[in-house]
Amino acid sequence: MTKTKNTAKAKTSVGQGRIRKENKKRILQAAEKVFAANGFRGATTADIADEAGLPKANIHYYFGTKAKLYRTVIDDIVELWLSSFREITENDDPASTLADYIRAKMELSKNRPEASRVFANELIRGAPRIKPYLSGELKDWVDYKSAILDKWIEQGKMAPVDSRKLIFHIWAMTQTWADFEVQWAAVLGREGSLENIDYEDATNAIITTVLRTCGLLPLPARKTDIEMPIAGL
Amino acid sequence: MTKTKNTAKAKTSVGQGRIRKENKKRILQAAEKVFAANGFRGATTADIADEAGLPKANIHYYFGTKAKLYRTVIDDIVELWLSSFREITENDDPASTLADYIRAKMELSKNRPEASRVFANELIRGAPRIKPYLSGELKDWVDYKSAILDKWIEQGKMAPVDSRKLIFHIWAMTQTWADFEVQWAAVLGREGSLENIDYEDATNAIITTVLRTCGLLPLPARKTDIEMPIAGL
DNA sequence: TCAAAATCTGACCAAACGGTCAAGTTTAAT
DNA sequence: ATTAAACTTGACCGTTTGGTCAGATTTTGA
Secondary structure, eight states, rough: OOOOOOSSSSOOOOOOHHHHHHHHHHHHHHHHHHHHHHHHHHHHHHHHHHHHSSOOHHHHHHSSSHHHHHHHHHHHHHHHHHTOOOOOOOOOOOOHHHHHHHHHHHHHHHOHHHHHHHHHHHHHHTTTTTHHHHHIIIHHHHEEEEEEEEHHTTTSSOOOOOOOHHHHHHHHHHHHHHHHHHHHHHHTTTTSSSHHHHHHHHHHHHHHHHHTTTTOOOOOOOOOOOOSSOOOO | OOOOOOOOOOOOOOTTTTTHHHHHHHHEEEEHHEEEEEEEEHOOOOHHHHHHHSSSHHHHHHSSSHHHHHHHHHHHHHHHHHHHHHHTTTTTTTTHHHHHHHHHHHHHHHHHHHHHHHHHHHTTOOOTHHOOOOOOOHHHHHHHHHHHHHHHTTTTTTOOOHHHHHHHHHHHHHHHHTTTTHHHHHHHHHHSOHHHHHHHHHHHHHHHHHHHTTTTTTOOOOOOOOOOOOOOO
């Protein structure tokens, strides 16, 4: 409970100081790392303290309990997630809008992979602490965006697709590059972690896949030296 | 160390009995569930024992340590993973081969979601216990399959794509339905968990996406009542 | 039938856990 | 310079953790 002493004149919440702001930031960064790598139950306050370079008691001074610290980390990530995509309307161009969205999500995967992993951890465990957010804000967001996709389809601006599933699959393809980075790095033969070119190639591959799914890219040419026996067109 | 007493005549490894086999299976099933829901560090042997309906000491009697039990669970999953896809050759038909593969992966996501989640947990944590498998067997598998895709492309059987990334994205799209089931259920407005129709729709959506990406499906028709202002074809 | 092997289990242990606290030091406003 | 508020920290506490073990019970093969 942050021990607000409130000795006089209702100086609500202790938290103004420069030191406070800096330390909370340091702890939150350390916590994101440790929670990403171990989940809520597997993370220890001692690990977080070590990562932040502070004594353990300091973590409790600023955040009270491990659970409250975790909530703060999660809330920050949700805010980042929802705020990082520009508004779209039914008058926008489908191809460039989808491409921009994919690029934005891949930027997040590349620059804030730990945030993505904290979220992934929470989901794998059945989302005990964020289920209301999933069936609330997030559902609303998806309902709204998929309605715009459906409008585009109705207007003949793009081919008919299951718009909700398309959004899910864009998330799956973009976030896999953050959540399972170590797997893709190993399979691609990289030492340690992915390189810039990998993110670029992946971004282009996803954009191609999504735009072709929506009929927004010309059908790709095939090599024509040999005749092609199967599958329409 | 399973306490092989070896009292005489080298009867290597105690493990023949019916009881032994049954109990190990029960424990492994319980362990998969608990590890999936909590990760290695977050899972407790007491939880696993409760889930299996056995006293905790029993778990250690059969598997020694938590780490060895976890290894066994992981190894079983890896075997399941690699054994569950039929062999393919460059003479196969791309469209039906890819569709079959996607269906097989979605069956696994639906029927063995916990296995997928154990694996996801391990990857999110940086795969400390399975990195050799990733850059060994798994890399070989992907190298081999992507080479076949590349042959198909060369033969003009399908459009040019980044074959490795295509495989990654098929995994991402199929496994997201196991790993993050709770998220999709919440966004789709389901109570509790996904329904059969959701898996079917998702399977079809993924197949459509992949085949269109590879130029193996005719370009989808658009609604033509209004003229279409943008983006080629 | 009977004894050796396998299985079972409550009680127990040292280590690690989340969290508390009193006593100290630093900061900042007057 | 004074001092109250903010910050820091090692030591500590009750609980939970992974793992052990001795002794009881059941299974198995001859």
